[in-house]
Amino acid sequence: MKYYAGIDLGGTFIKCGIIDEEGKLIAKDKIPTEKENGFQYIANKMSDLALSLANKMNVKLHGIGIGSPGTVNSQKGVIVYSNNLDWDNVPLAELIKQRINLPVKVTNDANAAAIGEQFCGAGKEYSDMILITLGTGVGSGIVIEGKLFEGYRSAGAEIGHSVIHVGGEKCTCGRRGCFEAYASATALIRQTRRAMERNHNSAMWRLCDRLENVNGRTAFDGLRDGDKTAKRVVNTYIRYLAEGIANLCNEFRPQAVLLGGGICAEGDTLLRPLKKLVNERLFGGTKYAPVQLLTASLGNDAGVYGAARLVMVSC
Amino acid sequence: MKYYAGIDLGGTFIKCGIIDEEGKLIAKDKIPTEKENGFQYIANKMSDLALSLANKMNVKLHGIGIGSPGTVNSQKGVIVYSNNLDWDNVPLAELIKQRINLPVKVTNDANAAAIGEQFCGAGKEYSDMILITLGTGVGSGIVIEGKLFEGYRSAGAEIGHSVIHVGGEKCTCGRRGCFEAYASATALIRQTRRAMERNHNSAMWRLCDRLENVNGRTAFDGLRDGDKTAKRVVNTYIRYLAEGIANLCNEFRPQAVLLGGGICAEGDTLLRPLKKLVNERLFGGTKYAPVQLLTASLGNDAGVYGAARLVMVSC
Numbered sequence: 001m002k003y004y005a006g007i008d009l010g011g012t013f014i015k016c017g018i019i020d021e022e023g024k025l026i027a028k029d030k031i032p033t034e035k036e037n038g039f040q041y042i043a044n045k046m047s048d049l050a051l052s053l054a055n056k057m058n059v060k061l062h063g064i065g066i067g068s069p070g071t072v073n074s075q076k077g078v079i080v081y082s083n084n085l086d087w088d089n090v091p092l093a094e095l096i097k098q099r100i101n102l103p104v105k106v107t108n109d110a111n112a113a114a115i116g117e118q119f120c121g122a123g124k125e126y127s128d129m130i131l132i133t134l135g136t137g138v139g140s141g142i143v144i145e146g147k148l149f150e151g152y153r154s155a156g157a158e159i160g161h162s163v164i165h166v167g168g169e170k171c172t173c174g175r176r177g178c179f180e181a182y183a184s185a186t187a188l189i190r191q192t193r194r195a196m197e198r199n200h201n202s203a204m205w206r207l208c209d210r211l212e213n214v215n216g217r218t219a220f221d222g223l224r225d226g227d228k229t230a231k232r233v234v235n236t237y238i239r240y241l242a243e244g245i246a247n248l249c250n251e252f253r254p255q256a257v258l259l260g261g262g263i264c265a266e267g268d269t270l271l272r273p274l275k276k277l278v279n280e281r282l283f284g285g286t287k288y289a290p291v292q293l294l295t296a297s298l299g300n301d302a303g304v305y306g307a308a309r310l311v312m313v314s315c
Numbered sequence: 316m317k318y319y320a321g322i323d324l325g326g327t328f329i330k331c332g333i334i335d336e337e338g339k340l341i342a343k344d345k346i347p348t349e350k351e352n353g354f355q356y357i358a359n360k361m362s363d364l365a366l367s368l369a370n371k372m373n374v375k376l377h378g379i380g381i382g383s384p385g386t387v388n389s390q391k392g393v394i395v396y397s398n399n400l401d402w403d404n405v406p407l408a409e410l411i412k413q414r415i416n417l418p419v420k421v422t423n424d425a426n427a428a429a430i431g432e433q434f435c436g437a438g439k440e441y442s443d444m445i446l447i448t449l450g451t452g453v454g455s456g457i458v459i460e461g462k463l464f465e466g467y468r469s470a471g472a473e474i475g476h477s478v479i480h481v482g483g484e485k486c487t488c489g490r491r492g493c494f495e496a497y498a499s500a501t502a503l504i505r506q507t508r509r510a511m512e513r514n515h516n517s518a519m520w521r522l523c524d525r526l527e528n529v530n531g532r533t534a535f536d537g538l539r540d541g542d543k544t545a546k547r548v549v550n551t552y553i554r555y556l557a558e559g560i561a562n563l564c565n566e567f568r569p570q571a572v573l574l575g576g577g578i579c580a581e582g583d584t585l586l587r588p589l590k591k592l593v594n595e596r597l598f599g600g601t602k603y604a605p606v607q608l609l610t611a612s613l614g615n616d617a618g619v620y621g622a623a624r625l626v627m628v629s630c
Contacts, residue, residue, distance in 0.1 A: 152443050152570045153568070155604035156565070157568075158565040158568075158598040162566055164480075165481045168481075175561075175596055239481075240481065243492075247477040251472065252566075281489075281490055283470070284386055284396070288396075291467075
């Protein structure tokens with residue numbers, strides 16, 4: 001049996017898992033990133049974490065895969081730019097190889113999560129799938145014929161920055177009306193706050209007395225409490241989400257779209273109406289080329305699985 | 316030298332070209348489709364046209380490629396559905412093979428045109444490109460790493476049916492706010508007519524005395540005449556086009572986007588402002604992964620070249 005390390009590099013923590021070629025996670029651990037110490041220090045820590053975990057399990061590593069935030073040139077293993085880590089053109093694969101002479105693969109963290117879900121999670125049965133993560137932003141990873149699709153110089157798959165409402169909400173990217181500005185958890189919180197400001201009788205004020213405390217669950221909780229304002233917020237949010245997902249389906253026509261992020265804990269309250277709206281918007285209907293809409297299943301481990309898988313298939 | 320037939324099957328004409336493996340078109344011809352005679356008759360006519368052209372040029376055919384309107388299952392060579400031909404599950408590849416025992420490949424006509432441009436046209440230098448055709452609708456073909464991208468069961472690449480304006484213009488597909496409803500030639504004509512109705516002093520009334528006579532050039536001609544209303548129509552149209560193209564760039568990140576269709580005859584009047592707007596909207600800017608914006612160069616022959624290319628690479 002061959003073993004691979006999968007590393008999920010974040011701004012706060014470095015998570016590492018040891019995964020065998022059948023996709024079994026045999027060990028995992030996490031340590032603080034301490035990004036203030038710079039990329040050489042972090043690269044060394046990542047290498048050492050992977051090695052020590054493998055040693056602890058008494059297995060030999062065959063490669064190291066890494067999911068990193070930011071724009072990653074996965075061909076060259078270079079972090080082109082990461083706002084989160086404050087990195088600019090860091091040759092991460094090279095730095096790791098200098099410390100451990102093993103194959104190293106690097107990709108964007110959202111891409112790694114998509115590959116993880118396809119390898120061991122809810123995307124297992126689909127060679128063509130998209131993972132959409134609803135968090136601070138809208139992240140995504142696209143798998144086509146079992147392989148990661150990243151676009152020219154790995155700069156594609158930025159599905160959050162596709163405009164669904166020309167001239168609409170300002171997005172962090174500078175455009176107006178991006179999918180991310182309507183469908184991220186941040187967007188849902190903004191939509192909830194605005195509705196509460198307009199409706200001082202909303203039951204949401206009982207669930208959450210201050211606007212600062214509004215989170216991605218507030219509107220869903222209000223809906224379950226029978227609050228009309230909350231219901232409108234949820235319906236509008238799901239409608240935007242459906243438009244963006246249907247767009248992706250008509251463009252990429254995957255076999256499945258997986259949803260990740262905290263909002264997915266809402267389960268069928270989210271999924272049932274969402275499926276209906278997406279299906280109504282599929283070009284050519286649902287009969288010939290149906291698209292399954294599912295929740296992701298690996299949670300925060302998806303990136304670790306995917307990073308390991310990435311190096312596994314490359315060597 | 317090996318020779319291939321490329322056939323562009325349309326509702327009115329069947330066009331056929333004989334193309335060598337270096338991409339030289341050595342002969343072409345067209346005949347009426349006579350779609351009222353049914354698919355078996357048309358399949359026979361297509362076969363005979365290809366054979367007679369090859370015989371005339373005294374070359375031996377190595378395969379036949381076909382670009383067809385509608386939804387095409389290119390793996391099976393079946394026209395799943397074509398409104399234009401009134402076909403439903405027609406096994407076109409099989410029908411042709413029964414008459415001529417040669418490799419046959421079938422794809423959607425927009426896909427064939429994209430492959431044609433990439434093989435012999437303006438897309439020659441790009442392994443990753445998208446051809447967008449602005450006509451009655453917005454057609455597209457997507458090439459990734461030199462290969463046609465069609466999505467699950469060839470049902471993807473329907474970029475015209477991606478919403479850029481939630482709740483906006485009604486589209487022929489049933490959704491509201493599709494890219495096609497803002498960026499097709501049909502949409503431009505609608506936008507021009509509305510502006511003329513609102514502005515009876517517009518110079519466009521001199522260019523075109525009746526609304527029925529408005530075409531895709533009317534607003535551009537008005538702009539060149541210094542008419543403010545026409546200028547607004549053109550600016551708004553280009554803005555919509557830019558939003559949709561930028562969306563595709565952020566999702567697919569091709570190296571080049573090629574524009575086809577009659578509107579491209581406007582040249583720099585269209586392209587210069589369009590490039591600026593698209594570049595301003597590229598995620599991560601234009602430096603790391605720039606996208607070239609070009610006009611297609613093969614015109615109506617693109618589909619013939621592409622259909623031939625498709626069978627060429629498959630055998």
